[in-house]
Amino acid sequence: MKEETLKALKSHSNRSKARLSSMMNLPIEHCAQGCEVVDTQGETYLDCGGFGVFILGHRHPEVIHSVTEQLNKLPMSSRTLVNQTLAIASQKLADFSPASLEYTFFTNSGAESTELALKLARANGCNKIIALTGSYHGKTLGALSVTHRAAFRAPFEPLFDDVIFIERDDVTALSSCFENSQDTYAVILEPVQGEGGVYPLSVEFVRLVSELCKENSGLFIADEIQSGLARTGYDWAIDAYQVTPDIMLVGKGLSGGVVPCAAVVATAAAFEPINKDFMLHSSTFGGSPIALAAAIKTLEILARDSISEKAKAIGEVIVEKLTSLAEPAGIIVRGKGLLIGLDAQTPARAGQLTLSLLQHKVITSHSLSNATTVRLTPSALLSHSQIKQLTTACAAAFSSLTAMEQTS
Template identity: 75%
Template sequence: MREETLSMLRSHSNRSRAKLSSMMNLPIEHAAQGSEIIDTQGQTYLDCGGFGVFILGHRHPEVVESVVQQLNILPMSSRTLVNNTLAIASKKLADFCPETLDYTFFTNSGTESTELALKLARANGCNKVVAITGSYHGKTLGALSVTHRSAFRAPFEPLFDEVTFVARDDMTALSACFENDSDRVAVIIEPVQGEGGVYALSSEFVQLAKALCVAHDGLLIADEIQSGLARTGFDWAIEAHQVTPDMMLVGKGLSGGVVPCAALVATAATFEPLNKDFMLHSSTFGGSPIALAAAITTLDILKRDNIANKARTIGLKLVAALSPHATKAGVRVRGSGVLIGLDAQNPARAGQLTLALLQHKVITSHSLSNANTVRLTPSALLTEVQINQIITACIAAFSSLPAKDLP
């Protein structure tokens, strides 16, 4: 079955992806429940991958039930008649967000939300955008224009003009972007860079970005696609900085890991161009009732079960347990809640660490904008047994790495 599957993938899906899967001898996933994935050979893996999607694990029973119910009633919308599920989901997400973020537009993916944010910035007169080195916001043309990694950008250049990248936490460089008062500027940040290797921005930098936007009639866009929805130990990572953005991008865990769903939320003032003319932006499948049913239930669970606190507790435990062993192996551990980076210092060691953890039945995520860092993005509903399984697997994987001193 495996060779037949790889052959079909090579011929009809993606040749390079199939080649990598073959080289890594990756198994075929078959089923999932909670924090575990079972392959076609019956082997069970602890899922610490998924790029941040599975904050509630796989197939949370309440989320699945809400999707099944919606599937049996109205899975897709006519896009003409009034949709009550959209109304409920919009209010529920607004209520879960920081105050003043009152308007929601649902999309299918994070990169779609980024595209809409850039359009809204333009519609509000911000023709210049400041992005951060190490950033990742998606791979469509607009999102790619504010994504920093050159390997992703180069094949498609020239991208959007008037995008300036400043180094993470470089206050002087950020301030310099606002020196020309005739320019209105939008700043897009990830409070915690996920694909960039799990780097948290400093509060001073985030607060300065907000202050500059207020002083110069600019807009602050917070990309919480990966860091939001309880993953970093806060409902939203930007809460740690006591700042409210003008727009926030939401995705990954929004539908509980069951149906694709993402969103943009914005202040009334920022959203006004769409409020004046709803035809300025649309999506055939974005905000489908089946996805919104999952989102509604997910938001209820996140609030009811205080998932942010669970994520914070697990993260502190993992970082404390792993750090001493990681340091001995020349690995840095960075973490915010259940978004944890294992910095192996170079891509080769990161690859070895990934394979070693897989051998110990732990699935990880690589970092798209930082090949040195392997990420652990598990569910916030891990059991004590599963937490200990991660710790044991990581310690064993660290010990298998060739020696390298931390600089």
């Protein structure tokens, strides 16, 4: 089965990805439940990967029930008649979002949300975009224009020419963009850079972004696609900075890990161009009833079960335990809630760490804009025994990495 699967992937999906899967001897996933994934050989893995999608784990029974009910009633919208599920989901997300973010447009992916945010920036008169080094906002052309990694950008250049990159937390560079400028800026940032290697931005920097955008008729775009929805120990990572953006990007965990779903949430002022003319932006599949049924139930669970508090508490335990274990191996642990980075210092060490953890039945995520960092993005529903399983596996992987280097 495995050889046939890899052959089909190589011939009809993607050669380079199939080649890498073969080289890493990756198993074939078969089913999942809660915090675990089972392969076709019956082996069980603790899922600490998934790029932040599974804050509620896999196949949360309440989300599955809501999706099944919607599937049996109206999975897709006619796009002509009134979509009641859209109305309910929009209000739910607005209520869960920071105050003043009142309007929602649902999309299918984070990159789509980035595209819409950039369109809103243009429609609101912003002719320049400020983005940060280490940023990752997606790989569609607009999103790629504000994503920093050169390897992703180079094959598709020239991209948008109205983007300025500054170092994260560089308040001097930020201020200089606005000083004596005739341009109107939109600033896009991740409060905690996930793909960049798990780097929370400084309070001073983020608050200055908010102030400068307000003072200069700019727009502050917070990309919470990965850091939002309880992932960093807050409902939204931006809550820790005590500021509210004009536009917020939402994704990953929005549908409880069941159906693709993402969104843009904005103030009435920022959303005004689309409020005036809904035809300015549309999506055939965005805001489908089946995805929104999942989102509605997920938002209910996040609020009802205090998932952000659980993520904060579990994350603190994991980071504390792993920090002492990682130090002898020269690995730096960075974390905010359940967005945790293991910085192995080199891409080669990060690759070896990924393989070693997989051998110890722990699935991780690599960092798309920082090849030295392996990320852990587990569910907030981890049990005590699963936390112990994770720390034991990490201890073994760290020791294995040290032993390998000592003998080489």
